[in-house]
Amino acid sequence: MRTFNFSAGPAGLPLSVLESAQAELLDWQGLGTSVMEISHRDPRVIAVFESAQRQIRELLAVPDDYAVIFAQGGASAMFDLIPQNLSPASVHVLNTGAWSEKAIKGAQRHAAVTVTGAAPYVDVPALSPVSGVDYLHYCHNETIHGVRVADIGTHQVPVVCDASSSIFSEAIDWSRHDLVYAGAQKNLGPSGVCLVIAKRSLLNADAALAPVFNFAKLDAEGSMVNTPPVFAVYLIEKVLAWITQRGGVSAMKAAAQRRSTSLYAAIDQSDFYSNPVAPAARSWMNVPFLLANPDLDAEFVRQSEAQGLMFLKGHRSVGGMRASLYNALPDAAVPALIQFMQHFEATRA
Ligand SMILES: Cc1ncc(COP(=O)(O)O)c(C=O)c1O
Structure with missing residues (x-):
């Protein structure tokens, strides 16, 4: 799978x-x-x-x-x-x-x-x-x-x-x-x-x-x-x-904007997740985000992997999580991630 x-x-x-x-x-x-x-x-x-x-x-x-x-x-x-x-x-x-x-x-x-x-x-x-x-x-x-x-x-x-x-x-x-x-x-x-x-x-x-x-x-x-x-x-x-x-670079751009916009919106709507980057400077490819309580990081990674959402652990210099949304990521991935994040927040916040 x-x-x-x-x-x-x-x-x-x-x-x-x-x-x-x-x-x-x-x-x-x-x-x-x-x-x-x-x-x-x-x-x-x-x-x-x-x-x-x-x-x-x-x-x-x-x-x-x-x-x-x-x-x-x-x-x-x-x-x-x-x-x-x-x-x-x-x-x-x-x-x-x-x-x-x-x-x-x-x-x-x-x-x-x-x-x-x-x-x-x-x-x-x-x-x-x-x-x-x-x-x-x-x-x-x-x-x-x-x-x-x-x-x-x-x-x-x-x-x-x-x-x-x-x-x-x-x-x-x-x-x-x-x-x-x-x-x-x-x-x-x-x-x-x-x-x-x-x-x-x-x-x-x-x-x-x-x-x-x-x-x-x-x-x-x-x-x-x-x-x-x-x-x-x-x-x-x-x-x-x-x-x-798939429609060339313009189609890749549309997908990148669509995916990153929905993920940033989910992060911004929540008090549990945060991203510190100024909106106009936010990456369309790599979305780092922090959990309000870093003690939950390991649990977040463990549970997300159990759901088939892999490699979300953030870079060691930044901490938290990072979702990379490169071209080959299937369209269903970001909705699945957002759903998981909301479920995790509801059970852990
Ligand atoms: C923006 C950027 N530049 C350079 C590198 C270094 O790439 P490489 O490991 O191919 O040397 C990376 C690797 O992640 C990167 O993200």
């Missing part, structure tokens, strides 16, 4: 994608073997990579002068690899939570860093137009604190965005973004791949770093500088087709 998976990541994948991969596991394309067991240089594998890249371009309306790359090392590697590829002397970071902090630490290893924003992460700080640095970095959706930057504004420098926990849940305005990256394991597929979409004019094939981490080289070689994580990209290709079948 499939449970409702509220994990912050790695997160649930669409059932039809898992079933399709299961059906092909022993015999892919009549080869009598799985896609995992053959060369990444096989034309059929290259076709999977090309299909994934084409669908990413279509779904996100990526301009032609941007590269679409499957990189390795997760989104965490990008905290260093982006400065190593872009060779900035100075970087400005909008700090809206724990992942912004990691981006700051990564950038500090390579450049002078200035910052707007600090804890507690319950709102998006006002950001004046940025100039005089080599780029601005921000995290579109803070997975731990549940803070979403609705509008980054316009700046006189390139804008780099960590969209790990929100990619494919809403459109990206490419007039305001020069590089967007996202670890795959929330809205895109399994872990092991980080999607990087970058304006080609920013990239430098001569940057002083290992060729497997050089974005210009990855772009030139179809993300196959070395043996890539083929099975992960194969699953991503299927997830992208699933997004298209």
Whole structure:
């Protein structure tokens, strides 16, 4: 039986994608073997990579002068690899939570860093137009604190965005973004791949770093500088087709808004549950909430799991609970969660 998976990541994948991969596991394309067991240089594998890249371009309306790359090392590697590829002397970071902090630490290893924003992460700080640095970095959706930057504004420098926990849940305005990256394991597929979409004019094939981490080289070689994580990209290709079948990014956005709005409404209506984030900055993907009495946290988790509502325990740095509402979450999950929350409150308050 499939449970409702509220994990912050790695997160649930669409059932039809898992079933399709299961059906092909022993015999892919009549080869009598799985896609995992053959060369990444096989034309059929290259076709999977090309299909994934084409669908990413279509779904996100990526301009032609941007590269679409499957990189390795997760989104965490990008905290260093982006400065190593872009060779900035100075970087400005909008700090809206724990992942912004990691981006700051990564950038500090390579450049002078200035910052707007600090804890507690319950709102998006006002950001004046940025100039005089080599780029601005921000995290579109803070997975731990549940803070979403609705509008980054316009700046006189390139804008780099960590969209790990929100990619494919809403459109990206490419007039305001020069590089967007996202670890795959929330809205895109399994872990092991980080999607990087970058304006080609920013990239430098001569940057002083290992060729497997050089974005210009990855772009030139179809993300196959070395043996890539083929099975992960194969699953991503299927997830992208699933997004298209469901109506594309606009349908994902409508679902995200519908689900998060109903969950925040249930939290706000109650004195038993609370979320500290300013309404305009609330995440559509990750909804952290506290119980008025933290002594009940363990009981809440135990009872919710008994109902098939899985992985609601909050991040250790924030406490309480967190419901992650990624694209693949079935529609019935949030009503079931709200019903459980109301029942728990009625019996425990
Ligand atoms: C917003 C954000 N950035 C970066 C990361 C780090 O991703 P990875 O574990 O792929 O390095 C995460 C992981 O949850 C995240 O949510």
